[in-house]
Amino acid sequence: MRKTSVKKEKLIVGRKDKADFPLLRIRNIDVKFDTGAYTSAIHCHYIKEVVKNGKKKIVFRILDPDHSKYHNKLFSASDYRQKVIKNSFGNSETRFVINTEIVIFGNRYPIDLSLSERGNMRNPVLIGRKFIIGKFVIDVSRSNISYREKMKAKKK
Template identity: 25%
Template structure:
């Protein structure tokens, strides 16, 4: 088990893009800030292209593509329903690598582009709720 803080730098894999992430044991599934979402078909399967904010230059965006694994229906506090696409995404947290589901949502009004849920942490990561930035991403995928 690795001990991480409640905020960590986490790498999106395989791209290696490092984002500041909130580690959230209250969230079942991880979620990522995804802007300008466009769905398309590739080899008979549904895919999605989306932008994330470049962590090195917030005026730039980085385009990513992933296959859609499913859609999830979220009931908001207001009672409204929201349908979100879900993709599989590898995350490197410290030296822990996990490829699990991530829901795509516009999180620009929130403090962190990436929220890491229990699905990426379970059985591998413990959180220290008083600390931040305990381990930089360092995963060897070879």
């Protein structure tokens, strides 16, 4: 007997969009879909591993004070891991990776984000292949597809 599988239709995204990270209290932040990156990343200006009551955790602040979405909230996570990641210059660096949620096209997805000091980069969030595969197809000639749909739905 032959197995049949139902293929889920992939959503089309542009090279850039805006997304929400509800657990990080960030809405409509610029994201870039980057097929050259395996892991997704978010810019943080403060990242530190601490030990409290004998247990390790990381504390971090998303974005930096110059960013319009910055809110100075100190986040902490005890469920994290460290991973060696090649940066955009090809250099390996060890980063902390957290699991959180992203909302795009009104759908909530789990996503692993590496915490990175990306202050000199144009895009505060990169969405890598690990997240993109199986969900999205990228049309590099377009941008903000999900965000435009969201704004149209709000007007109705």
